[in-house]
Amino acid sequence: MPGAKPPSGASHVSAQGAMGWPGSQCAVDAWYNLAQGPRVDRGRRPWVMRAMKLREVIEALDAEVLVGQDLLDREATTAGAADAVSDVLFFGRPGMLLLTGMTRAPMVRAAEVLELAGVVVVRGKRPDADAVQLAREVEMPLMACPHSLYDACGRLYVRQLSGPLPVPHRPRQPAPGE
């Protein structure tokens, strides 16, 4: 229902003002406005998206918490999936939950420098010992989930966790002579 209000209740954390994107109520508004162009009436969205606490995330994904049992009150405002560090660096924004098949330390480091909300390793893989150690050092919640990447994303999507904002096209800064 376009423009419908979310049902009231403690489980519905409002997405409004969650991220403070300029000129929009929330990440979903910004996404919708970008996707639709300037014709769109602000505040009318195709669906209501919301942020999720990591506590709800592990429940939704049947995930096991490997690092950050005490950080589960953190809120994931968006979620994204990638299997390459460069891709994470490309679209990762603060507060994003990362779902990935990578198990080594660099993806934890990428999550740290981007200030992501947490990392979920999918397909029943176990993160490496060095990844776990680094996650502990930088206090990055690290979870392992038995489902496939596709299923894990779907489980969060039906619970109304939004994807990352589309990254607007920006031409690469050409090197001199390129």
Place this chain on the structure above:
Amino acid sequence: MSYPVLGGGFFLAGRAAAETKRRLREAGLAAELVRRVVVATYEAEMNICIHAVSGRIHLRVENDRVKVVATDRGAGIADIAQALRPGFSTASEKARQLGFGAGMGFANMQRCADSFRITSEVGCGTTVTMEFWPRPQTEETGP
């Protein structure tokens, strides 16, 4: 400030980027600018780890402008245009297992930086110079 980076030191990779982030935050720069600098620094650091023997990342902050120079001793790049092409990579199997070698390193650096220069000498080493300055608010979501 400058940080040493060792080639092949995959576990240590990212230290310079994390340290850069901390310093820039302390300097009071905008979060969006810090994110771009750190993403580009991490990519540059990773390139040094994968391809070079050793290198250094220099960081200079002038008011709200940031300059990052990543320089290394290593094999160098024979064809820079080819190396800059998104998707092109010569990373080792070991690096790919770590989640690198997607060929998007330079593309990410070029998107994040406001000025980008690269020079390389085969058999000697490579230097990447990037400058960053704040972008207008409307571009905040840009890479």
